[in-house]
Amino acid sequence: xxxxxTDSGRFSYExxxxxxxxxxxxxxxxxxxxHPKGLPFAELKRLCxxxxxxxxxxxxxxxxxxxxxxxxxxxxxxxLTTCRITTSGRKRFLDYLKVLESVVRDAEAGCAxxxxxxxxxGA
Amino acid sequence: xxxxxTDSGRFSYExxxxxxxxxxxxxxxxxxxxHPKGLPFAELKRLCxxxxxxxxxxxxxxxxxxxxxxxxxxxxxxxLTTCRITTSGRKRFLDYLKVLESVVRDAEAGCAxxxxxxxxxGA
Numbered sequence: 001x002x003x004x005x006t007d008s009g010r011f012s013y014e015x016x017x018x019x020x021x022x023x024x025x026x027x028x029x030x031x032x033x034x035h036p037k038g039l040p041f042a043e044l045k046r047l048c049x050x051x052x053x054x055x056x057x058x059x060x061x062x063x064x065x066x067x068x069x070x071x072x073x074x075x076x077x078x079x080l081t082t083c084r085i086t087t088s089g090r091k092r093f094l095d096y097l098k099v100l101e102s103v104v105r106d107a108e109a110g111c112a113x114x115x116x117x118x119x120x121x122g123a
Numbered sequence: 124x125x126x127x128x129t130d131s132g133r134f135s136y137e138x139x140x141x142x143x144x145x146x147x148x149x150x151x152x153x154x155x156x157x158h159p160k161g162l163p164f165a166e167l168k169r170l171c172x173x174x175x176x177x178x179x180x181x182x183x184x185x186x187x188x189x190x191x192x193x194x195x196x197x198x199x200x201x202x203l204t205t206c207r208i209t210t211s212g213r214k215r216f217l218d219y220l221k222v223l224e225s226v227v228r229d230a231e232a233g234c235a236x237x238x239x240x241x242x243x244x245g246a
Binding site: 033 | 131133134144146149150152169171173213217220223227229230232234
């Protein structure tokens with residue numbers, strides 16, 4: 001099968017940053033990118049359908065990697081934790097998003113090509 | 124913060140099947156969906172930029188979950204392993220793809236909303 005070597009790694013998607021790509025963290029960043037002022041912990045938990053433990057764990061990963069900042073303070077005597085996407089986190093998320101868009105395009109093109117193929121029934 | 128409860132779990136993306144979502148497996152399925160007749164092991168390895176060990180491991184996960192079938196035979200005295208996406212695998216991949224498209228749409232809309240917000244500089 002002599003193939004064109006130029007497509008080596010064509011589907012490796014190196015830009016799919018694993019820190020961002022993980023399902024729960026992808027949801028967290030997608031919600032945070034729309035809220036540059038940040039979201040309270042409880043609101044993030046509700047929007048992303050996560051438990052306290054899971055949310056804490058994923059936020060820690062994102063914070064350690066510089067993607068989000070976490071601000072803890074007291075308001076009216078109660079603790080308030082606010083999470084924000086950082087400037088560099090936003091940039092990395094946008095870079096990731098470009099690769100994700102290319103995956104969607106490749107997959108859609110692949111599906112369309114397979115449907116157009118007369119040999120699909122042999123799949 | 125009294126919020127509309129209808130958006131609970133808005134960013135949980137339950138349909139992002141973890142078996143498919145993993146970066147290497149996403150690349151494998153994206154390449155296989157375009158080739159319903161299947162691809163040889165060596166060709167998949169090249170297209171997806173994986174080592175023998177990694178490719179074997181991820182193919183095993185996909186096979187055990189019914190997403191791909193693996194056919195081993197001898198041709199001209201040499202072993203030939205061909206991998207194909209199964210009919211149910213294709214259907215699951217298409218379902219996954221719809222959710223992935225919604226992530227991209229949500230993220231793009233979120234970025235656009237943040238840019239339109241006069242308070243972005245407070246991020």
